[in-house]
Amino acid sequence: MWKFFHHLTSPPHFYRLAATIIPWLAFPGLVLIAYGSYAGLFVAPEDYQQGDAYRIIYVHVPAAYVSIMAYVLMAVGGGCGLIWRLKLAHAVGAAAAPLGAAFTFLALATGSIWGRPMWGTWWEWGDPRLMSELIMLFLYFGYMALRAAIDETAKADKASAVLALVGVVNVVIVHYSVVWWNSLHQGPTLLKKGGPGMDADMLYPLLAMILGFTLVFGALLARRIRTEVLYRERRTRWVRELILAPGGGR
Amino acid sequence: MKATNPKQPSIFASLIAITRRDLLLALRRPGDILNPLFFFAMVCTLFPLAVGPGAEQLTLSGPGVLWVAALLATLLSLNSLFMSDHEDGSLDQLLVSPQPLPILALGKMIAHWLTTGLPLVLISPLLAMTYRMPVDVIGVLMLTLLLGTVCLSLLGSIGAALTVGLHRGTALLSLLILPLAMPVLLLGASTVSLAADSELYATGIWALGAYAVLALSLAPYATAAALRISNE
Numbered sequence: 313m314w315k316f317f318h319h320l321t322s323p324p325h326f327y328r329l330a331a332t333i334i335p336w337l338a339f340p341g342l343v344l345i346a347y348g349s350y351a352g353l354f355v356a357p358e359d360y361q362q363g364d365a366y367r368i369i370y371v372h373v374p375a376a377y378v379s380i381m382a383y384v385l386m387a388v389g390g391g392c393g394l395i396w397r398l399k400l401a402h403a404v405g406a407a408a409a410p411l412g413a414a415f416t417f418l419a420l421a422t423g424s425i426w427g428r429p430m431w432g433t434w435w436e437w438g439d440p441r442l443m444s445e446l447i448m449l450f451l452y453f454g455y456m457a458l459r460a461a462i463d464e465t466a467k468a469d470k471a472s473a474v475l476a477l478v479g480v481v482n483v484v485i486v487h488y489s490v491v492w493w494n495s496l497h498q499g500p501t502l503l504k505k506g507g508p509g510m511d512a513d514m515l516y517p518l519l520a521m522i523l524g525f526t527l528v529f530g531a532l533l534a535r536r537i538r539t540e541v542l543y544r545e546r547r548t549r550w551v552r553e554l555i556l557a558p559g560g561g562r
Numbered sequence: 563m564k565a566t567n568p569k570q571p572s573i574f575a576s577l578i579a580i581t582r583r584d585l586l587l588a589l590r591r592p593g594d595i596l597n598p599l600f601f602f603a604m605v606c607t608l609f610p611l612a613v614g615p616g617a618e619q620l621t622l623s624g625p626g627v628l629w630v631a632a633l634l635a636t637l638l639s640l641n642s643l644f645m646s647d648h649e650d651g652s653l654d655q656l657l658v659s660p661q662p663l664p665i666l667a668l669g670k671m672i673a674h675w676l677t678t679g680l681p682l683v684l685i686s687p688l689l690a691m692t693y694r695m696p697v698d699v700i701g702v703l704m705l706t707l708l709l710g711t712v713c714l715s716l717l718g719s720i721g722a723a724l725t726v727g728l729h730r731g732t733a734l735l736s737l738l739i740l741p742l743a744m745p746v747l748l749l750g751a752s753t754v755s756l757a758a759d760s761e762l763y764a765t766g767i768w769a770l771g772a773y774a775v776l777a778l779s780l781a782p783y784a785t786a787a788a789l790r791i792s793n794e
Contacts, residue, residue: 394787447741447744450737450740450741451741453737454734454737454738454741457734457737457738458724458725458734458738461725461728461729461730461731461734462728466794467791467792467794470791471724471788471791471792474720474724474784474787474788474791475724475738477784478720478742478784479741479742481780482741482742482745485745485773486744486745489745489748489749489769490748492749492765492766492769
């Protein structure tokens with residue numbers, strides 16, 4: 313078991329493994345997104361209150377979900393890197409940050425577009441989820457800026473890992489402090505008690521989109537980790553052999 | 563047990579010693595204490611000039627302005643928290659000392675709060691008066707600032723430890739600390755606003771107190787870890 317785990321986290325092995333995994337994540341993910349977009353935009357019924365405007369949730373909810381998952385992944389990666397000194401774990405954090413920031417931005421942008429017809433404003437400061445996402449975007453920027461400012465990779469890894477861990481605690485506190493402050497956002501629909509309060513025709517495309525986004529995120533992340541690993545290990549023998557091998561790079 | 567070694571001071575004694583040393587250093591250079599205070603007063607002066615001196619506007623914006631100004635003033639002072647120690651090598655001495663590093667870091671945080679947070683709290687009534695804040699609200703403002711500056715000193719030291727020795731440290735420090743400081747600002751400013759509207763504000767005080775206790779128990783460890791990483 314431990315041997316398998318150790319094998320998995322060794323950079324050359326992961327590099328090869330990721331190459332096989334990526335298509336298995338990317339294609340099902342894209343199919344799910346294609347189904348979810350079609351079913352969400354054309355098949356699902358109109359909402360009796362929000363009309364067609366609600367359909368933006370098919371992008372908004374998955375993006376927000378992935379943005380949080382990426383942050384947690386970054387922090388867990390940082391934690392594993394600090395505790396067990398896994399090189400790969402730090403590479404995961406470094407690769408996840410720009411992706412997470414992109415999904416956070418997407419979630420904020422779609423949330424804001426949805427807010428225009430629903431709340432009558434592009435931006436609502438009093439909403440806890442909007443604020444948590446915004447602060448998370450700043451935390452992503454801080455994480456990337458700290459990485460960029462430190463030249464030594466090993467040092468940048470550890471310093472940014474500490475920041476990511478502190479940030480996780482912070483996002484939770486931000487959320488509840490804004491809940492206490494004020495709330496305008498409609499209450500949670502998907503994860504409330506007694507099952508989702510949604511029509512099945514609306515729900516399945518959403519679940520497909522969430523799963524699809526997650527899979528595509530996984531594929532993008534694996535691809536970024538591959539690049540990151542290759543760059544970090546650029547002075548090692550396996551990378552040299554890989555590049556010099558016929559058909560190099562595969 | 564290390565503490566039984568007669569040559570080695572107890573943990574508490576080393577905490578007192580490092581706090582005293584930093585206080586002494588700060589008192590020898592009073593400019594470092596006064597600069598954030600002047601900055602605080604000046605930011606508070608800028609706002610009425612920018613948004614207009616009407617009495618109604620001042621009462622509405624007062625709590626928020628005073629809180630933002632206090633946050634920025636604390637941020638300004640954080641840059642130098644570990645800077646001089648890093649430059650003259652005494653930080654390396656702290657790192658190799660047999661005393662637990664979180665305790666030494668805590669000592670530095672206490673000294674930082676006593677030289678920045680506490681003076682800010684003490685001059686805040688003066689500025690609050692110019693914003694036409696009633697006396698009982700000023701009491702609430704001082705209480706929230708008292709708890710809030712403790713949180714800011716603790717949180718800020720993590721950022722200062724992460725950026726110590728970096729060339730572009732100052733701007734980076736703000737980028738790292740401001741998102742972390744947001745809940746403190748929100749709780750502090752809105753508690754004062756609630757008090758100004760004569761509503762129940764006790765929840766905010768308790769929440770700030772809880773935040774301070776959480777930061778007090780975790781920040782020394784995070785700062786110590788960050789210091790070790792920055793000085794490898």
